[in-house]
Amino acid sequence: MKFEHLSLERRGDVFIITLQRPPENRLCVDSCRQISQAFHCIQDTLGPDSPGAVITKGSDSKPFANSDGFYPMLHTILDFPFPTIALTTGHPFGGACPFALAHDHRIMNSERGFLCMPPVDLGLHFDGMGSLLRLKLSPPIVRKMLFEGHRWTGKEAPKDGVVDFIAHPDKMLEAALELGQRLSPKAKAGVYGVLRSEL
Secondary structure (H helix, E strand, O other), X not given: OOOOOEEEEEEOOEEEEEEOOOOOOOOOHHHHHHHHHHHHHHHHHHOOOOOOEEEEEOOOOOOOOOHHHHHHHHHHHHOOOOOEXXXXXXXXXXXXXXXXXXXXXXXXXXXXXXXXXXXXXHOOOOOOHHHHHHHHXXXXXXXXXXXXXXXXXXXXXXXXXXXXXXXXXXXXXXXXXXXXXXXXXXXXXXXXXXXXXXX
């Protein structure tokens, strides 16, 4: 299956979704829908009770996307029955922040980029915007993100649990592949997505 705004690559049991909508990989409605389609395509390819994992990369989005495509995309990732890993290669602002948080694991660029969700500074509100944050982060960090619009650097993000770890840009994909290969067998028993839903 071919996509206009992304590429899909398979390496063993690990699939790589690369956003390709320059210059900033903005999460427009079409991009969000294509990301959802790519996840469904991967799920159909792997089938039930199979090893597998997904890596997404190139998520340097700044604005929030229209809810027509954005929220369904987040639900697709959150309900996905295989491990998911987000590579934040640049500046995951706005919509890219919850996009990254929807994944099970996050790896951040150690050399550049800030991770931020600044609706408090922009006077924006979207229904349910705090629900995903409460699911993924501790209450003090949720307040820091929503009420302060804090910008996390690569050095401080792992300490606050916003990302799992950082990696040099030349090593990010390698680190994600190693993690994906280690986690992919965990989906084989068919309960990975069910266990995630308990969190």
